[in-house]
Amino acid sequence: MNVLHNSPQIRYPIGFGQTVLIALVALGLTACSTPPRTKPATITDRSTPVASAPAQEPVPPGFYRVKRGDTLIRIALDNGQSYRDIAAWNNITDPNLIEVDQVLRVKPPPSSARVVTKPIEPIKPVDSKASTDKKVAAKKVEEKEVASAEPKADAVDPPIKLSWPAKGKVVEEFNEAKNKGIDIAGKMGEPIQAAADGKVVYAGNSLRGYGNLVIIKHDNTYLTAYAHNRTLVVKEGENVRKGQRIAEMGDSDANMVKLHFEVRMNGKPVNPMQYLQ
Incomplete structure (x- = not known):
């Protein structure tokens, strides 16, 4: 008959160095599993605030503010006027040079208004510059008072009757x-x-x-x-x-x-x- 003998348990004593190593490992695991809590950094905006462009005042009735790309001919056509009249009402000597944001009178002034007349230079061909940011130097001319020959701006004309300007389809x-x-x-x-x-x-x-x-x-x-x-x-x-x-x-x-x-x-x-x- 075989007799089974229980093997005695062998216990190894733990030295001081091993104890320290185990403690360090335990601390390391704890550090890995729990991230350190840090206080969020305060962000201060030190950039210079951008100043918004000042709002433009509304243009009163009978006036128009020049936009980039405008020409006096186009402004006149869109307002039912002669470009020469608009030039005269606004003391413009060269109709090829108008300023962006310039406010122009596009309706006849009151008949009692004082109008300064100046010689008007011819309109240049289509390849000329449109509106420009440069100011036009005013020429010294003699002022003379003129009465407006235009009808009042609020005059109402009857519907016009037109004949065909050309034959064709x-x-x-x-x-x-x-x-x-x-x-x-x-x-x-x-x-x-x-x-x-x-x-x-x-x-x-x-x-x-x-x-x-x-x-x-x-x-x-x-x-x-x-x-x-x-x-x-x-x-x-x-x-x-x-x-x-x-x-x-x-x-x-x-x-x-x-x-x-x-x-x-x-x-x-x-x-x-x-x-x-």
Whole structure:
């Protein structure tokens, strides 16, 4: 018979060095399992605050604040005026140079107002600079008092009756967002006629996108514009009659031979088809 003997348990004494090692290991494990608590750092914003641009004062009725890219011709067209009148009302000697943020009178002054007249330089071609930040040096000229020949700004004219300015097919209809008038196709050199009696307030090519352009002012309310002509046969300041030849059809600043015809009521584009007879 086999007799099983229990093996005696052997105990090894732990020395002082081992005790210290075990204690250090235990502390290390505790440190790994519990991260130290640190106080969040206080962040101080020492940057210089950015000063906000001062708000511009609203422009009173009858005035306009010049924006970058504006030209006096465009401002005049959008307000139903002659650029020469706006130049005179604002003592501008060179209509090619206007200032960004400059406030311009775009409606006739009261008839009793004192107006300073100055010689006005010709408008430059379309590649000239638009509005600029540089101030225009005023030229010394003799002042003289003039009475405004313009009707009152609040005068109301009856709806205008227009004749067709050209013969041809309407290839592009009025769309206030995309086409501020109508486009009439035709042949090179065909006559362009004044749609109503009036005065030529612009004849030139300084308004980008319009080519050789004629603008006629009919009364205090209505303007008509005739664009993309080959040749202009009228001059600024000339009085014209309804049906009078004012230009020849062309394709200046356009992709085809056509007349772009606009009607402006107080400077706002309106559908010419409502006025053509």
